[in-house]
Amino acid sequence: MTTHDPAGDQESVYAGLLGDTDASHWAFGTGFDDPLAGVDTAVPDGVDRADLAAYCLMLGDDALVLAQRLAEWCSRAPELEEDVTLANIALDLLGQARPLLARAAQADPGAVPALPPGSPAPPEDALAFFRDEPGFRNVRLVETANGDFARSTVRLLLFAVWRLALLERLRDSRDPVLAAVAAKGVKEVAYHRDHAARWTVVLARGTEESARRVRAALEAVWPYHDELFQSHPVERRVAAAGVGPAPEDLRAPCAAVLGEVWAAAGLAPPEVPGLARVGGRAGRDGVHTEELGRLLAEMQSVARAHPLGSW
Amino acid sequence: MTTEGTAPRAAGDWPLYEVFVRGKRGLNHVHVGSLHAADDTMALRSARDVYTRRNEGVSIWVVRSDLITASSPEEKDPMFAPSGDKVYRHPTFYTIPADVPHM
Numbered sequence: 001m002t003t004h005d006p007a008g009d010q011e012s013v014y015a016g017l018l019g020d021t022d023a024s025h026w027a028f029g030t031g032f033d034d035p036l037a038g039v040d041t042a043v044p045d046g047v048d049r050a051d052l053a054a055y056c057l058m059l060g061d062d063a064l065v066l067a068q069r070l071a072e073w074c075s076r077a078p079e080l081e082e083d084v085t086l087a088n089i090a091l092d093l094l095g096q097a098r099p100l101l102a103r104a105a106q107a108d109p110g111a112v113p114a115l116p117p118g119s120p121a122p123p124e125d126a127l128a129f130f131r132d133e134p135g136f137r138n139v140r141l142v143e144t145a146n147g148d149f150a151r152s153t154v155r156l157l158l159f160a161v162w163r164l165a166l167l168e169r170l171r172d173s174r175d176p177v178l179a180a181v182a183a184k185g186v187k188e189v190a191y192h193r194d195h196a197a198r199w200t201v202v203l204a205r206g207t208e209e210s211a212r213r214v215r216a217a218l219e220a221v222w223p224y225h226d227e228l229f230q231s232h233p234v235e236r237r238v239a240a241a242g243v244g245p246a247p248e249d250l251r252a253p254c255a256a257v258l259g260e261v262w263a264a265a266g267l268a269p270p271e272v273p274g275l276a277r278v279g280g281r282a283g284r285d286g287v288h289t290e291e292l293g294r295l296l297a298e299m300q301s302v303a304r305a306h307p308l309g310s311w
Numbered sequence: 312m313t314t315e316g317t318a319p320r321a322a323g324d325w326p327l328y329e330v331f332v333r334g335k336r337g338l339n340h341v342h343v344g345s346l347h348a349a350d351d352t353m354a355l356r357s358a359r360d361v362y363t364r365r366n367e368g369v370s371i372w373v374v375r376s377d378l379i380t381a382s383s384p385e386e387k388d389p390m391f392a393p394s395g396d397k398v399y400r401h402p403t404f405y406t407i408p409a410d411v412p413h414m
Contacts, residue, residue, distance in 0.1 A: 079347065080347075084357075085356075088360050202349075
């Protein structure tokens, strides 16, 4: 009797890993969750639809624009492993941007750019790819050019520290969609924050060159930090409605976390004023640096060239 | 890149690590690949990013490749051929009498 094939078993180590018929248990993950499964998508009473849409655009655009910046690192990161890590972080943020833009479109359909008849693009794609620069509500921090690895790392650190503090509070939002997006995002951004903080410490405590670069990075990025905590009227109104935290309430918790990083890294943020607002307006008002225009040109060009395209 | 034992490496040359992942439905950790990292912690975190992107894992082991003692292909026959004809070491070799309970 023969119940197994010794020669066959020994020749391929993979033969034992993957069953002949069903490799799904190992080759690919299973049990993917829909974060919005079972969530009531009706806009809650007492919440202004236009304000909710504008607020979702702010948080969605922050994630979308930084995802695009991080995606620019693809094939250019200092190590192959880091290349994949940055792409993972970009995809986490893109995954947060999609339901936020979709929520904005649902709350205020008038905010969605009109596409040619027959375009299969869903509303969140129309918002991402067919809105012009002044329509973007992201903070200017996320649109700044990547610079070197140290600069991208410090930018991610400042963003993730703030975003995690925000999402932790947004889990209690009166808007069930925002609460669900936040509940999923907290786990993702906790990893982003940890990743950026570790690299900041490694670079600062590494070689003379890496320390010089991370100090230069902090000098360059720090002026964009304060804008995160400056309240736009929409943010004040949604905070009053119980939909999102007030930006200024995040200042102290973020400073506490960053203080730990600076202490571990032996760094100190520079004594420089924040980037000036333009006529009192900044990213949340659609006033951006010239770097956003170039980013959008690259991100949107293919979709705009083929508005009837199906992806 | 191979390093012999704990031989010093050139500056900037990160050591190789082997990665083992236990899947959601797997009982044991399975070797999935390797990566370079500056230290053990970075290896573990890079393993998470490189090898569990498709929702595969619930646990990761990493170990420096130069800490693994491996059998050599040249000694394949003396190591493994002797067990090739001992089919009686498989429980299925034996016929169980019909009146043996609890089997």
